[in-house]
Amino acid sequence: MLWKLSMTGIKSRFKDYLVLFSGLTLAGAIFYMFMTLATNGDFLNDSLPVTSQTIRLAFGIGIVLLILITFIYIVYANSFLLSMRKKDYGMYMILGARTSKIGKLIFVETLLVGLLATLVGILIGIVLAQWVSSVLVSQLGLTLHKFIGFYLPALLWTLVFFTLIFFLAAFWNRRRLVKSKVIDLLHEDQKPIRLHHHPVLKNIEALAGIVLMAGGYWVMTQAMVFKANTIWIAFLTIVIGTFFVFDALFTGVINILSKNRHFKYHKLRSFTIGQLKFRLGDYTRILTVISLLFALALGAITVGLDFVHVTDISLQANYYDVQLYQDTPAVRKQLKKVSVREQTGFDYKQVKNKIYVSKEQLLNNQIKSQEFRIKNGQTEYYTITIKPEELVKNKLPDNASLNGLLALLPMGDNDVKVINQDKFNQLKAQNNHVSLLLVNNFKQNIKNIESLQRAGLPNKPSYELLRTGVKVRQFIEINAIAAGFEFMGFFLGIAFLAMLA
Template identity: 30%
Template sequence: MIWKLALNGLQRNRRDYLILFTGMIISVAVFYMFLTMALNKEFITQNSVINHIQLVFAVGAALLSIITFFYLFYTNSFLLSLRKKEFGLYELIGAKKHQLKRVFLIETLTLTAFALAAGFVLGIAFSRMVSVLLMNQLNVEFTEFKAVYLSAVFWTVAYFLLASLVASAINSAKLAKASIINLLQAAVQNDFIPEKPKKAAWLPILLGFAFLSIGYASLFFMEILRFVGLFAAPVMTTLGTYLLFCSLLPVIIRKWKSRNRANLKGINAFTLSQLSFRLNDLKWVLATIAMLIALSAGAIAGGFAFKNNAVTFIDEERLYDATLYNPGTAEEEILKSLPLAEELSYHFKMNDQFIYYAEEELLAAPPLIVDWIDYQQKRPTPLPEKLEIDEAGYSILPDEWMTALETINPAFATTRTARIVPLETFEKTGGEEISIVLARTDKFQNYVPEWQELDRLQLSAFEQLPVGFDPAVDELPSKYAQFKRQYAFASGTFFMGFFLGLAFLTMLASILMFKILSGAGNDIRRYDSLRKLGVCQERLSASLSKEILIVFLFPAVLGLLHVLVGMRIFTFVMNDPYYRLWVSLLIFLAIYGGYYFFTVYLYRKLVLPKA
């Protein structure tokens, strides 16, 4: 009998479960994909570049697990609230509390099992897609990658089953404490909205604006406030959002209703009354949706910005795209095939103490350097005729020329003291003479395959240099090697942000959609009454669309405002935090708008009387 009641409950409430089912599927898929990239040991050990992004996907899985738990808890609680009257009837005819808890638990675990099955299929597709995109972006071939990874499957199943059990247990405990009378009267609503706001109602509105202003100011001046801003911005912004939705939203609807020109047009009075009637039930949800919109759109935007920052940062830190030691014919042929903006050639010799450079060669073609005071590119000024002498009797080079020698010779710059000597002295100095070629183009990222091939050719050259280089362990001190590390980390951050944003968007939209559709039963008689009074189907449909649009619009506007201001939080760690923000906004509008139109479609089918 318990199983029969549970299955009947699933069948009877399949529409509500299906709406929330979509959010859980996306959550399972993304969670599994993150774990596959973070736990795949053979994949990580065989591909050194993945070591840099393993932590990114682990952090993404942790963040998603937190949000998903609250999503499961909220949806589980709300489903229970809709079925309290049903459970009360079961108890009235003799069912025990522990039997009702078992029915609810079976329904929850059945839904979770179906979500896991569908989520694994989608998660495997996500994992395969991300691995292919990473290979293409990094121009590498991954080995030992497994889209179906048993460890990730196990932990995904364990987490979602545990989260569902905990959420079900907490809500079942509330069910057990409720009396039969409370359960039977759970569907009775009394949303009283006062005609005139009390004077004290303006205090939370002012506090909401004050908290939101402090939060926005903390975000805007994040580079100055640093740790204080990191704490103040999310706390104050969240408090301000909830206060404004709980206090200002009723005032806006009330003022709108008081305007006769708007209120008396068509059936706007009915539409606004619908909003007012439902306002107390919606305001907390809308505030939560606004914060989730900020998190989801911000996660996607942050991913784009981090990925772009990897390219711009490497160009600022390493001005020359290639540094070649003793280049051979193969390296020279690749350089000839590139549209070089500059190519410089130098030589050096070294012994146990010093690295020697020819002064005439350096002065004839000084390299570009970055002035770390004003961050401008320039050439070092000519060397003074007389250099300062240190306590050991050696010449002290100016800071600009120390930076220039680090640019010319990154592999040996910190191993020995540099000495710039006249060409005649340089030629008489003993030791092997090593040549260096610096080359740069206008766009480093446009020629990644060429830089990769030059690094491969340089491996044999480095094995001959007295630098203790082990190709099995060490990486070349090249711009491409540094770029590969940073770009791999940035790419992992991009995919983490994108899929976190996708999961958040799906969950928040399904919550809002479910919340709206759950009130359809009470609206059927109202729309039916209007139809009997002679209101045409088109006006009823337009009123319904407008009502749902306002509900969707309020959290979207404030949430996107949070994103526009909130991206300032990254100003002190990246060059352009607003890079391709419009793409993130379009993705959000496409998903959020799709849920709006689907909600309107389902609501019309449920509420509007048939013509």
């Protein structure tokens, strides 16, 4: 009989339950979508080839933020569920239902609604993850590997998390219901909220909120100083500061309007102010969460967009587009597929652990290199011409000319000696030549340039450092990292916007 009454109550409020169920379903879908990114090791290794520490930090922060937001969201949903049913449960008690039966009913009902919403959310999340990834890859022109919408570890993590949360919610609902008096259950939604407005305290609260928000945003601009603590400090200060500002502002405005008799008693304004007072605490918390979700969505998308800028900066790290160390038929064949706009180079000889270069060649060919500096907190690259007189100093790491030359020579940890052309010609060692090219349409013709660079590097251990330091190799690796984080940023941004909606 009790279950029939419960089903009748749910049917009578079907629209409210539909809103609740859709919100919980969306929360489950979003959580699953993110976990497909965070737990897919093959995708991370192929699409984000950076150190495991960086990967763990980035996704660790993302998981913690998502857990916090999802937890807050479910707490609101659970409060919504309980508030809808309190009056009904009070009526059942008046009709003779035992408290233990009502407690069992609310426990099972909360757990059942939550688990059903989670399962539906996972199914929707699988479809959304696959669809969103396809759209982002096609629209952003990214190349991603081994990302699929269905991923079993993500499904299991989502089930475990939501089952635990809804079990705790069901236990909490049962406890609150059993401890409540029947009269409170029947009339709790009619109790007005007393606004405590002490001018001095509210001014202090508003000032503290502004200081906390400003401090949080300032910490974000000092990421180099605070490092890994930046996210946590900014998150806590901005969230708490936002709540303080909303609470102080809205409480103050409502009290000012209430004291203005001319405004208050015009048409239905008195009723409107009463309604605002009734739910002001809920509104303050809801607006805080909304602002947080909006900030996270905007931040995630902005970070994703900024990684496009990272790939452009990576092009400035090396002055020469291609470095050729041998002249073979394969090199000449690939050269025909590349538009060269400028070419230079120089000879070098290797005797045991020393490399010799000609002073005259360096001067005549104006060999250049890129250096970087930190200006206004930003990395900035600038071009220098390698000066033979600076190479004589042979001191690292402050010798810019030596750094630039070593980046163009095999076995970069060797000693480099600058000698005049006559002495260079007298050296009894094999004469080697490096051709340095500047090409047109580097990004558009990246595949042919990569093939040319690969053909121009001998397959010898002494050239191993050059194989990882040439421009095309660095660009491909950084572009892969940027593509992965760009995808993650847009993916999370869309998920947070969906939760916001």
